[in-house]
Amino acid sequence: MDFLLEIIMTPAVLACIKIAVIILLFAMPLGTVLTLMERKWSAMIQDRVGPNRANIGNFTGNGVLHLAADGLKSIFKEDTIPKGANGFLYLIAPFFGLIAAVATFAIIPIAGPIGDFTFQVTDVNPGLLFIFAITSLNVYGAVLAGTSSNSKFALLGGTRASAQMISYEVFMGIALMGIFMVYGTTRVSGIVNGQNEYWFGNLIPMWGIFTQPLGFILFFTALVAETKRAPFDAPEGESEIVAGYFLEYSGMRWSAFMLAEYVSLVGVAALMTTLFFGGYHVPWLHLWESAPQWLVTVLQIFKFTFFTVIFCWFQIQLRWTVPKFRFDQTMGLGWKKLLPLSLVNIIITALVVLALA
Amino acid sequence: MTDMNALQTRMETSTSGADFSSSVMTIEIGPAHPAMHGIVRFTTHLDGELIIGMDPEIGYLHRGFEKESENSKWIQVIPYTDRLNYVSPLLCNIGYSMAVEKLYGIEAPRRAEFTRVIMGEISRITDHLTCLGAAAMEIGAFTFFLWFIKAREYLWELVEAMTGARLTTNWTRFGGNAMDLPDGFLHDLEDRLSKLEGIMEECDKLLTRNKIFIDRVKDIGAISKEDALSYGFSGPMLRACGIPYDVRRADPYSVYDELDFEIPVGSTGDCFDRFLVRMEEIRQSTSIIKQAADKMPEGPFMTDERMLHYPDKKDVYGNIEGLIDHFKMVMEGHSPPAGEIYMPTEGGNGEIGFYLVSDGSGDPVRVRLRPPCFNFVQAMPLITVGHYVADIVPIFGSINMIGGELDR
Numbered sequence: 001m002d003f004l005l006e007i008i009m010t011p012a013v014l015a016c017i018k019i020a021v022i023i024l025l026f027a028m029p030l031g032t033v034l035t036l037m038e039r040k041w042s043a044m045i046q047d048r049v050g051p052n053r054a055n056i057g058n059f060t061g062n063g064v065l066h067l068a069a070d071g072l073k074s075i076f077k078e079d080t081i082p083k084g085a086n087g088f089l090y091l092i093a094p095f096f097g098l099i100a101a102v103a104t105f106a107i108i109p110i111a112g113p114i115g116d117f118t119f120q121v122t123d124v125n126p127g128l129l130f131i132f133a134i135t136s137l138n139v140y141g142a143v144l145a146g147t148s149s150n151s152k153f154a155l156l157g158g159t160r161a162s163a164q165m166i167s168y169e170v171f172m173g174i175a176l177m178g179i180f181m182v183y184g185t186t187r188v189s190g191i192v193n194g195q196n197e198y199w200f201g202n203l204i205p206m207w208g209i210f211t212q213p214l215g216f217i218l219f220f221t222a223l224v225a226e227t228k229r230a231p232f233d234a235p236e237g238e239s240e241i242v243a244g245y246f247l248e249y250s251g252m253r254w255s256a257f258m259l260a261e262y263v264s265l266v267g268v269a270a271l272m273t274t275l276f277f278g279g280y281h282v283p284w285l286h287l288w289e290s291a292p293q294w295l296v297t298v299l300q301i302f303k304f305t306f307f308t309v310i311f312c313w314f315q316i317q318l319r320w321t322v323p324k325f326r327f328d329q330t331m332g333l334g335w336k337k338l339l340p341l342s343l344v345n346i347i348i349t350a351l352v353v354l355a356l357a
Numbered sequence: 358m359t360d361m362n363a364l365q366t367r368m369e370t371s372t373s374g375a376d377f378s379s380s381v382m383t384i385e386i387g388p389a390h391p392a393m394h395g396i397v398r399f400t401t402h403l404d405g406e407l408i409i410g411m412d413p414e415i416g417y418l419h420r421g422f423e424k425e426s427e428n429s430k431w432i433q434v435i436p437y438t439d440r441l442n443y444v445s446p447l448l449c450n451i452g453y454s455m456a457v458e459k460l461y462g463i464e465a466p467r468r469a470e471f472t473r474v475i476m477g478e479i480s481r482i483t484d485h486l487t488c489l490g491a492a493a494m495e496i497g498a499f500t501f502f503l504w505f506i507k508a509r510e511y512l513w514e515l516v517e518a519m520t521g522a523r524l525t526t527n528w529t530r531f532g533g534n535a536m537d538l539p540d541g542f543l544h545d546l547e548d549r550l551s552k553l554e555g556i557m558e559e560c561d562k563l564l565t566r567n568k569i570f571i572d573r574v575k576d577i578g579a580i581s582k583e584d585a586l587s588y589g590f591s592g593p594m595l596r597a598c599g600i601p602y603d604v605r606r607a608d609p610y611s612v613y614d615e616l617d618f619e620i621p622v623g624s625t626g627d628c629f630d631r632f633l634v635r636m637e638e639i640r641q642s643t644s645i646i647k648q649a650a651d652k653m654p655e656g657p658f659m660t661d662e663r664m665l666h667y668p669d670k671k672d673v674y675g676n677i678e679g680l681i682d683h684f685k686m687v688m689e690g691h692s693p694p695a696g697e698i699y700m701p702t703e704g705g706n707g708e709i710g711f712y713l714v715s716d717g718s719g720d721p722v723r724v725r726l727r728p729p730c731f732n733f734v735q736a737m738p739l740i741t742v743g744h745y746v747a748d749i750v751p752i753f754g755s756i757n758m759i760g761g762e763l764d765r
Binding site: 042045046047048152153156230231233234237238239240241242320321322323324325326327328329 | 382384386390391392406493494495496497498499500503504507563564567569570572573745746747748749750
């Protein structure tokens, strides 16, 4: 038994277990459930009932079985490769996006550390720079899918995706520069702990949303554009270029694109919680000094999940409320409005930080 | 926005085969494509995302309506007219019946005319709701679409209550209508219209001043007054250019001259103006319906002239005229006097005109439909070239092409 425990407690094995737990118990289930929740929520917005027909006998679970039905359907569908497609690139393309989406969770802490044990796969030194590196990988999925499909619509979609993601990458980093300045670190744990301090005694927590309100809006916009969700879904362009870069895909590979979209939706929500809403820290909990450790951890996980779900809901609400940008308008918004704004944000933040120092 | 001549030259060199290194990409939009809600094909030539040439190809929904009508009796054409415009079938019913009445030189009773106005305006509203909803959906405002479809559903229930069907209405006859107003219809109507007004207000708040929406439709697909006239535009597409031409006012038919309504006009003829014109027309139609419901006279809903309907059974069995009438109606059908007429009516999209030729026998010699969207589709190259490929969607949505009446 001791021997087993010793193996488990080695850092490498522990990291693997954490990866499995965070990804299999947090990211993927939430992403999968969101595919259903999006349909249900949009149905509520639009005065519909939403999916409720999949059943086993008389049990429908108000649509829960659609999750299983969708999964089974895409597994059993034929995995087609279009004529003239570049087979290898075509086959691997869907997984770039999925890997990038899942990898985001590697640096997100979902609860505070208990002793040496952290609820975070790894607290890498570059911290958020890792996120930028990973989300850039995302573009390869779209570009490879678009160019290898041998379809003109897919090619247009892939081109749009690459242009959009490269340009939003630029100011995504710049938008976050303010956070680095305020909390003085790029490490995720440092930023999260920095947000556990308070202004005016114990009145207002120093959350990112209060220290960096403009940065919050800019970074959120950049992330939504980066995940190619509405209103920035010109690469998918369902009405003019049919489905854009993943037009030709079918079966599980198509599902991989969809799953990547929803997992990165959760990823965006988790990142926003971590960077701008105090991460796992429950505000004012430190006032209750005799709180048992287990309760604190449970509350922290609950708070983190709660804010993540709120942000997932917000992105879905956004998608079903506003129309889409045209492709050149997306680019114009990024380069002409958001980039200058994020530069202004840096300057203001720098001045304030200097003045307070 | 772009130099059209340069695009033209570019197009010519790239398709003539002289420029082999050309980067012009030709994509087929349609016949099966999410934005093509009728069936139509646009062979589109792109330079990057810029449209430099476009060839519309129609005819995918050709059913031979006109030829089929020549092989039918006059009355048998009415069900075919249901299928012409499948979002406002009643307007085609009314248009055709009024054309045949003009051939006969008769008028339907006033109650029938007022009922026709009500049902016609309901159909115009459903037409506009579908058009605006679908156009908005394609640029991403899906919620707007479903709210409008909900409103349309209220109205289609009225159509169903009146005619027994939602699409295949087959409701008008020569000299009246097949059915009178059902019990409680006017009360229902008031209720549904107030619901519609609520939805209109909500949707107006959601979309009309939305910055993203305005960016997508403003200055897109604009057409000048002169071009619009020379292409033979009519309906909301023409009014959006600033020409207040509406058949209901220009050449009043039915009882429209007794009703008070305004003709909304735009100024630039772009997609946004078309959107606003259609939104306002829905409100005007609502007011027309209310007025018509207030003025609804008592009386018959079908003319009592001979040879326009089957005689009553008591006449068939009771006197010789009735029996002969019945025999002739069965054997020959309606026989309008010889002659030819053109009868324009204002459809949802524009002027729906029926050109009819009769030789006095029971069979139509010619039934020709003048569909409004034929001209719009013809103008597609003119109004899309120079825009981006994503602009095809709002432009085509605002045209509201209906395959049924376009291809006939």
